Amino acid sequence: MNILIVEDDNIAATTLAKSLQAKGIVTQIADNGQKALDLVSEESFDVIIMDRMMPKMDGIKALEKMRSQGIATPILILSALGEVDERVEGLEAGGDDYLVKPYALSELIARLNVLYKRNNFVHESTQEWLKGFGVKLNTFNGKVFRDELRVPLQPQERKLLEYFLRHPNQVMTRKMLLEKVWDFHFETDSNLIDTQISRLRTKLDKPFSNALIHTIRGKGYVFAEDLSLVE
């Protein structure tokens, strides 16, 4: 994965770059929006991490310019500005995901993976059946089957499964699931997601010989058949 880090705080940028490099990710750093624009026009990146408040050109402006120039690279906005309207502003300007500083590295990596994968396998969001590891979900009528056996799920559980099916073998943090399944964008100690996962496991995994939903300690959950394939 080739990532561009747009960040004016030199220490934060190099620390992040080192951490990502340790995970085998190639990184480049631009310390303002203008430099990012120049770099993006020269070479292509898989994902761009964009800070908001920067000298010369701020993140939102750089993002808008990139989109207006037809650059479709997924962009994750990484900012200390975390208000609902600030988040909305970032996403409306063309951002694909929004993470508020300070953040956990595992959270950032999980999100980068999702954006990277999304860029590589464009899912047909209108497709009727989502399939993975013997599980299929009808996106129109909500029916779920595993190995052709009907699995009755509640709407929230179905949303969770749908998200897993769309991102197999990718680690999902609790925060990501809370955002995607519940559309909750706040910090909480609640066991909401863990309880839901446990319920989904009871229905989807328990009656069958092999588990598909796995806990990755300290990181989150993954939907996979073979954990060695998980990134």
Place this chain on the structure above:
Amino acid sequence: MIDLFLKYIPDSWKTLAMRLAIRQSILLSVLTLVAMLILYWLVSNFVLVQISSDLKYSLQQLSQIEAKQGASGLIQRLDRLAIENESRGHSHRYYLYLSKDDTILAGSLRHWPDEAKINEKVTNILFEENDLPKEWADIEEGLWPSIATEFPNGSKLLITQSIDTTERLKDFTMLVMTFLVVAVTLISLLLGWVQGKTILKKIERINNTARRVEHGELGQRVELENNQKTDEFDELGIHLNKMFDTIERLMQDIKQVSQNIAHDLRKPLTRVQAQLEGLQAQEIISAEDLDSSLEDLGNLNITFNAILQLGRLESSNPQKNFSEVNLSALCNDLISVYAEMADEKSILCRSSIQDGIVIKGDRQLLAQAIINLLDNALQYTPAGEGITFSLEQKNALVHLSVVNTGVSLTEFQLKEITKPFVRLDNARSSEGNGLGLSLVKAIFNAHGTDLKLKVSDYRFLAEAVFNNND
């Protein structure tokens, strides 16, 4: 010029109270002056009207005498009247009876004035010294009301009356008027000054207290007069004292919160520092060695975010992000998961959620508040007991409540638990950052309602009533 004038005015006179008193005094003086002038005019007019009427009556009488007794009868009567006139000290009436050829037949006037018109109407004619009888030459000249007539035989009669009485009355009225105006001005100035001083004294009492509070003496209060009758200043003082109470309480709260924050943050920070220093001494550091520090930092982050969110909720305007929120759907979704969590802890979770309740609000904030309430209930309810969640709409009011057992709190503790960082265990060792209920309260406040807490018979009730009328 005005500046120079203002320079010499004492400062106390420049106060609003004194200015008002002076303004009131001037107004009162002007009103008195106007009233007096009207009275003066009325008095003068009344006397003149009276004289006119007397003159007309007198002319009528004398005309009748002339008609009945002829010129000689009239002459006799005029002579008698002249004698009567002499005996009067004031309001002299003068006559002039001329024959057809303008010979003076009777009367004491020396000439027939040119202005005298024979129309039997009272007119004011200027009488000068040489028109008047010589023996009363000291009588003031002036415009005297006069009436004149001509008899069938061509003779003419003029009657006029001196207005010295009227003049004297007018002079007297003028004197009284001047005296009254001066007296009223002085008295009202004096009263205004006294009134101004009294008001200033009361205001100064309030100002003094405000000044001392401003300089940090938060315990200062406006002294209230110890009588039953409270005036507007006492009322202002009462309100200010209440305001000072609130400020003092808030300052104490802030102090308490700051101490709590310091305590709550210092503990994990010290732990992290100790852990990192410990690791620094190690030659090889594994990823797991850092887990505990990272967890502490993660929790610190959550606490910081909560403090920030609380600050934003209390100071900004979250209503700008309000939209229609299907509260029933949100509660149903949450309860379906929380019932399971409760079940795992052997707690019975009952719920009654009325369908289709939609309110104006911020879904994120409302979800956060409901989650905090449910987490709280789960944390404090002992196994084997129960939680009841209810959402219902009665008319325009939407009632949201969470009831759980297992809590016994005093009234004081109930008030305390919604304050930031307050935890009821003094050791501050329980889970969480003590911001949960403060956040819920702030969120409900932002939605125009409040978090009501009640404890009775071992049951803890947390309730909010939203007005769905807007």
